[in-house]
Amino acid sequence: MKYLDEFRDQTLAEPLLKELRRSVTKPFRVMEVCGTHTMSIFRSGLRTLLPEEIELISGPGCPVCVTSASHIDAILAMAELQNTRIALFGDLFRVPGSNGLSLANASSQGAKVDIVYSPMDSLNLARKYPEELIVFLGVGFETTTPGIAATILAAKNSALDNFAVFSTHKTMPPPLLALLDDPELQIDGLLCPGHVSSIIGAGAYQPLADTYKLACVVGGFEPADILQALILMARQIANGEARVENAYTRAVRWEENSRAQQMVRAIFKTADMEWRGLGVIPESGLAIREEYSHYDAERRLNIKLTPATEPKGCRCGEILKGKEVPSQCPLYGKRCTPGNPVGPCMVSSEGTCAAFFKYTQ
Amino acid sequence: MKVIEIQGDPDDFLSGQIALVDADGIRKETRLDIVDRWPDLGDYLIIHAGFAIHTLDPQEAETNIRLMREMAEKVEAAEAVEQRT
Amino acid sequence: MNPGNTILLDHGSGGIASQELISQIFLKHLDNSILASLEDSAVMENHPGKIAFSTDSYVVDPIFFPGGNIGTLAVHGTINDLTMRGARPLCLSLGLILEEGFKLDDLERVIVSIAECAKSADVPIVTGDTKVVPRGKCDKIFINTSGIGIVEDGVNVSSTMAQEGDLILLSGSMGDHGITIMTRRAGISLDGNLASDSAALNELVALLLDKLPSGSLHTLRDPTRGGVATSLNEIAAAAGLAVEIDDQAIPVKPEVRAACEIMGLDPLYLANEGKCLALVAPEQAAKALQLMRSTAVGTDAAIIGSLKAGKAGQVVLRTAIGGSRIITPLHGEPLPRIC
Numbered sequence: 114m115k116y117l118d119e120f121r122d123q124t125l126a127e128p129l130l131k132e133l134r135r136s137v138t139k140p141f142r143v144m145e146v147c148g149t150h151t152m153s154i155f156r157s158g159l160r161t162l163l164p165e166e167i168e169l170i171s172g173p174g175c176p177v178c179v180t181s182a183s184h185i186d187a188i189l190a191m192a193e194l195q196n197t198r199i200a201l202f203g204d205l206f207r208v209p210g211s212n213g214l215s216l217a218n219a220s221s222q223g224a225k226v227d228i229v230y231s232p233m234d235s236l237n238l239a240r241k242y243p244e245e246l247i248v249f250l251g252v253g254f255e256t257t258t259p260g261i262a263a264t265i266l267a268a269k270n271s272a273l274d275n276f277a278v279f280s281t282h283k284t285m286p287p288p289l290l291a292l293l294d295d296p297e298l299q300i301d302g303l304l305c306p307g308h309v310s311s312i313i314g315a316g317a318y319q320p321l322a323d324t325y326k327l328a329c330v331v332g333g334f335e336p337a338d339i340l341q342a343l344i345l346m347a348r349q350i351a352n353g354e355a356r357v358e359n360a361y362t363r364a365v366r367w368e369e370n371s372r373a374q375q376m377v378r379a380i381f382k383t384a385d386m387e388w389r390g391l392g393v394i395p396e397s398g399l400a401i402r403e404e405y406s407h408y409d410a411e412r413r414l415n416i417k418l419t420p421a422t423e424p425k426g427c428r429c430g431e432i433l434k435g436k437e438v439p440s441q442c443p444l445y446g447k448r449c450t451p452g453n454p455v456g457p458c459m460v461s462s463e464g465t466c467a468a469f470f471k472y473t474q
Numbered sequence: 475m476k477v478i479e480i481q482g483d484p485d486d487f488l489s490g491q492i493a494l495v496d497a498d499g500i501r502k503e504t505r506l507d508i509v510d511r512w513p514d515l516g517d518y519l520i521i522h523a524g525f526a527i528h529t530l531d532p533q534e535a536e537t538n539i540r541l542m543r544e545m546a547e548k549v550e551a552a553e554a555v556e557q558r559t
Numbered sequence: 560m561n562p563g564n565t566i567l568l569d570h571g572s573g574g575i576a577s578q579e580l581i582s583q584i585f586l587k588h589l590d591n592s593i594l595a596s597l598e599d600s601a602v603m604e605n606h607p608g609k610i611a612f613s614t615d616s617y618v619v620d621p622i623f624f625p626g627g628n629i630g631t632l633a634v635h636g637t638i639n640d641l642t643m644r645g646a647r648p649l650c651l652s653l654g655l656i657l658e659e660g661f662k663l664d665d666l667e668r669v670i671v672s673i674a675e676c677a678k679s680a681d682v683p684i685v686t687g688d689t690k691v692v693p694r695g696k697c698d699k700i701f702i703n704t705s706g707i708g709i710v711e712d713g714v715n716v717s718s719t720m721a722q723e724g725d726l727i728l729l730s731g732s733m734g735d736h737g738i739t740i741m742t743r744r745a746g747i748s749l750d751g752n753l754a755s756d757s758a759a760l761n762e763l764v765a766l767l768l769d770k771l772p773s774g775s776l777h778t779l780r781d782p783t784r785g786g787v788a789t790s791l792n793e794i795a796a797a798a799g800l801a802v803e804i805d806d807q808a809i810p811v812k813p814e815v816r817a818a819c820e821i822m823g824l825d826p827l828y829l830a831n832e833g834k835c836l837a838l839v840a841p842e843q844a845a846k847a848l849q850l851m852r853s854t855a856v857g858t859d860a861a862i863i864g865s866l867k868a869g870k871a872g873q874v875v876l877r878t879a880i881g882g883s884r885i886i887t888p889l890h891g892e893p894l895p896r897i898c
Contacts, residue, residue, distance in 0.1 A: 114497045114817050115476065116518055116535045120542075126880035128546035156825075158882020202523070207891065230822065231524020233505060253523075260525035263507035270488055311510075311520065311528045336880045341542050363538040364520050364528050366510075373508035373527060451890035462823070472884040475821075498813035500751035502821065521821070 116363070120335030121157070129340040130162055136347035140166040142299060143346065144435055146289065147306030148175030148463030149334050155472035157336040167343065170435035171468075173288050173391065174306055176253045177204040177461035178433060181387040182421040184281045185210040189219055191248055191279065191414060198225040198242060200235035201250040204461045207454060211421035215460075232264040232278075239268070239276040248410045251280045256308040258282045258399060259373035262380040265401070265408045277410035280401055283386055285309050286317060287397035292434060293325045300435070302328040302346040304339070307361050314369040315359040326355040333361040380405055389423070389457060390430025429456035432465050439466040446470060475502065475521060477513045484512040493526060495519055566661040571691030584667050585687065588674040589653075593685040601685035603650060606709045611646035613637055614705040622669070622699055624743050626735070626755030629702055630669035632832055634676035635759045636783070637704040642764040643779040643835065645716035646708030651677065653687040654703035659694040669700065680759035682706070713773055718797030720777040725866040726844035727802065728837040730763060730851050731756065731859040732810040733787055737829025738818045749821065751814050758833030763854045770850055771843050778838035781831070785889040788827040790836055791874045792888040794866075801869030804886075805877045808863045827876075828889050838866065 119125070145151055151171045154160050160169070173179050189210045192199050199216065206228060209215045220226040225245065229235050235249040251261045261278060268276045285306065292298055305318055310331045318329040328349035332342030342360040349356060359365055377399070386398020401409040410416065423430065427449070428442035439445045439458070449455035451467050458464035475495035482491035484506075491506035493513060504519060506512065509526040513519060518535065519526040569576035586595055593601045615636050622629040634651065641648045653673065657666065677684050735756040742749040760781065767776050778798075782790040787809070795802045811819075811826045819826050833856055839847045844862055851857035869875075874886040 114813075114820055116530070117820065119535075119539050121879055123880050125539075125542055125546055129542065130880075132545055132548065155884060156878075157880055158876075158878035158884045159880065161882045161884070162880070231505075233524050256522050256527060259508040259527070260505070260523050263505065263525065266487065267507075308520070308522055308527060337542055341545065344545065361538075362541075363530050363535045370508070370510040370527065372510060376508050451887070471887050497820070498817040500749055500753070500814050500817040500821065502749050 117335060120333065120337040122337065125337045126340060129337055129344065133340055133344050133347060134164050136344050136351065137164050137166045138347075138351040140168070141301040141347070141350050142168045142170060143302045143304055143343070144170045144172045144300045145304040146172040146174040146285065147309065148178070148461070149308070150304055150306065150332070150339065151175070151465060151468050152463050153334045153336070154339060155468045159336050159339060163343070170300065171432070171465040172292070172435055173388065173433045174254070174285070175458070175461050175463040175465070176257065176283070177208060178429065178457040178464045179283065179388045179390070180205070180208065180252055180281055180457065181389045182211045182423055183387060183418045186421050187416050187418055188250060188279065189214065189216065191410065191416060192216060192219040192224040192226060194414065196245045197414070198227060198238060198245045198247050199250060200227050200229050200238055200247055202252065203228045204463070205250055205252060208457050208460045209424070209454065211424070213424065232261045233267065236264065236268055236271075236273055236276060239273050243275060245275060246413070247276050248414075249276070249278045251278045251282050254283055254285050254309050255312040258381065259312065259376050262376045265380050265405055266376070268408060269405070277408050277413050278401065279410040279416070280381070280399060281386070282381065282399040283388065284383070284397055284399065285313070286321075287394050288388060288391055289321060291391060291394050293321065293327070295434070298435060300327070301350055302330065304342055304346070305329055305331040307331065307333045307338070307364060310361065310365045312370045312373050314367055315357055315365055316367045317369070318357045322355050322357050328355050329357045331359045331361050331365050333364060387418075390433040424455045427456040429458045429466070432458050439469040442466070475504070475519055477515055477517050477519060480506075480513065480515065482506065493519065495521070564663045566657045566659055566663065566666065566691055568659050568691050568693065570657070571689060577689065580689065584663070584670050588670050589677070589684050591683045591685065593683065594687065601650065603685065603707070606649065608712055609710040611641050611644045611708040611710050612705070613640040614703065615640060617702040617704070618698070619740065620698060621743050622665070624739055624755055625753060626739060627757030627832070628669055628672050629700060630672040631676050631757040633702040633704045634673055634680065634682075635757050635832060637706040638680055638682055638759045638761050639781045639835070641706050641708035642761045643716070643781055644708075644710060645714040645764070645768060645776070645779065646710045647765060648680070648682040648706055648708040648761050650683055650685040651704050651706045653684045655687070655689045656697050656701040657689065657691045658697045658699050659691055661699050666700065676759065680761055682761070714768060716776060716779050718778050718780070718794050721794055721798035721800065721838045721866055722777060722840070723800055723866055723868055724841050725777055725838040726841050726862050727791075727804065727864045727866070728839060728844065728847055728851060729787065729809065729861055729863045730760070730835045730837070730857045731833070732812045732815065733831060733834070734811060734815045734819065734826035734829035736832040737786065738815050738824070738826070740830070741822065741824070742818060749818055751818065753814055753818060756831055756833040758856045760833065760835050760856060763851060763857050764835070766850050766854060767837065767847055771839070771847055775840040775843040776837060776847070777840065780836045782834060782836060783832060784830045786826070786828040786830060787836065788874070788886045789888045791886065792872065794836070794838065795874050796872040798866060799871045800866045801871065802864060802874040803867050803877065804864030804874070806879050808861055810859045810861050827886065841865075
């Protein structure tokens with residue numbers, strides 16, 4: 114595919130890797146925040162090629178993994194309601210709630226569950242099943258939310274009544290600030306997410322670079338993109354610098370994508386949000402504004418979140434914070450495998466545990 | 475994916491803002507509601523869950539590749555010097 | 560046959576309506592003397608060698624798709640399962656479960672395809688059965704085919720025969736069937752020239768068995784559900800050896816790669832319905848490749864890797880940038896991802 118293959122080319126990756134080895138002067142720890150980065154680093158085999166001075170830590174950037182057990186329980190409760198059909202991204206299908214059961218189980222018991230590629234596809238479901246309420250599970254960060262906002266607006270404009278969104282939308286900077294305030298977590302650089310940055314702009318990381326003296330580099334998802342970002346980071350660290358740099362110039366600008374952000378602000382307002390493993394982080398989530406409450410599944414179905422505990426022994430919380438690696442979890446590879454996942458980090462294809470299991474076992 | 479058809483008006487959300495995009499013969503309709511810049515035919519779109527989020531003009535992408543190649547060539551040039559000395 | 564042109568419960572009754580269905584659709588297209596005798600079982604001539612016996616059921620949705628339909632899969636699938644043990648397929652059975660209300664035109668289309676596939680592979684349908692279930696008790700049409708094949712004396716093809724040093728051949732591009740089916744399902748609309756690779760492999764396998772020195776073709780597998788990744792894991796486990804494959808050697812059509820990219824899927828895990836993996840002694844691999852490429856279904860064949868000493872059962876992929884990663888078997892149905 115044009116503008117993908119070029120960045121996967123070995124003739125480009127090989128010299129970049131050499132340049133990276135030359136640029137690394139001392140050991141450093143990088144948090145890759147985005148689940149797509151985690152996946153790409155494993156899938157391309159990059160992890161096996163990087164200089165050993167670079168320690169990669171996966172951050173809380175897999176949207177499915179950070180969805181709290183109480184939100185999953187609420188989703189399962191909605192799936193049981195009469196005349197309700199759940200539309201969702203495929204990753205969520207097998208995520209277990211606090212009782213170990215998932216939407217896959219609910220579906221087998223007769224719940225109406227449809228996997229869609231785009232939130233817009235759920236409007237087609239609403240047209241197809243006029244007697245049902247279609248609840249789209251809004252899960253995701255800055256990249257996904259604008260499309261869901263546009264879908265709500267499209268539902269309103271076409272007077273489609275039987276559609277609502279269950280919003281667990283989250284924003285990326287607040288959990289990063291929360292993590293960086295944790296003295297136990299020592300990191301030198303942040304590999305900033307490509308597509309999130311395309312929406313919020315590279316400038317959004319300036320406070321992180323300033324406050325925490327962190328080398329922040331925005332990187333694309335192909336191997337050459339990641340290598341280029343790591344070279345820039347290694348050079349900053351070698352020179353004792355802490356700046357925001359953009360290695361993904363074809364997709365990310367310094368400024369935000371204002372069309373997308375205006376769409377989000379029109380439909381959503383900031384709200385406190387519970388993150389798996391991180392607890393409730395103030396103003397880290399997005400709730401649907403009053404004006405659009407008709408499209409808010411939480412209000413329309415009167416869903417109450419009840420506190421839920423994570424599965425016993427599951428270390429997803431610590432793994433999401435980058436404090437532990439999957440092999441430190443007592444369940445990893447034993448009770449918890451991609452075929453029979455216990456925690457969300459194993460369920461989602463972007464989850465750290467699934468990536469470790471799939472590509473290194 | 476490459477833009478091969480555009481429908482709708484950039485200033486009118488109700489006009490059905492849609493692009494038909496192509497990659498290696500696979501075609502897909504993509505919403506343009508939230509794209510940063512209204513594309514021209516021949517531009518490339520970065521797509522997430524059915525929505526274009528960024529319009530990439532071919533020149534920008536070439537610049538991105540060129541910068542990487544320069545970084546890479548520097549290494550090769552340096553190695554060539556090392557080998558000669 | 561009936562004014563509504565749909566399957567009625569009567570068609571499964573065994574009475575007049577059943578007989579009409581048999582004569583006006585089944586025998587019309589699947590005509591051969593053994594089937595036409597309408598006895599309770601088919602009686603076949605005996606052949607020297609060992610008997611291979613296989614069965615498979617087909618419930619694909621949608622039933623019609625570019626490159627084939629549920630009928631082509633039912634014929635090709637069981638023929639291919641037989642040939643993967645080095646057998647020459649002799650005959651097939653055809654069991655149909657039809658939903659009340661299924662369109663007769665669609666049934667005839669499926670049966671015509673079955674007849675064509677059976678004829679072109681030269682494997683007759685010699686016995687059959689039809690049942691009709693009330694509306695909603697099955698989805699349009701379910702098919703079971705079983706098949707018998709003959710393994711000639713001296714032929715021994717199985718996963719346990721794989722040996723260290725064997726080269727791994729793949730008879731063509733990966734993922735064509737799986738991606739075609741996924742993009743036809745509701746909720747995912749992609750246009751493009753994607754088509755299932757549904758095809759019979761008996762001719763290709765017969766050529767390998769005939770032309771390669773006896774004992775040099777060790778293992779055959781058709782990577783259907785679970786894809787090449789899962790089949791290689793099964794081979795590695797059965798052989799007690801490690802598999803190493805080269806990402807860049809694996810044939811994938813550009814349009815399949817593009818569709819996988821869009822949907823967040825890995826072509827290594829997608830189903831194929833007309834491809835096989837062959838493990839061949841290294842000195843015969845070039846010849847085997849040439850033979851595969853000389854057939855219509857094997858033009859894109861490639862050598863993709865080898866069997867090595869190493870961690871038993873492990874499959875390692877060398878990536879395009881020179882790294883490596885482990886390929887595990889498929890866990891659950893592949894689903895489109897969030898990004």
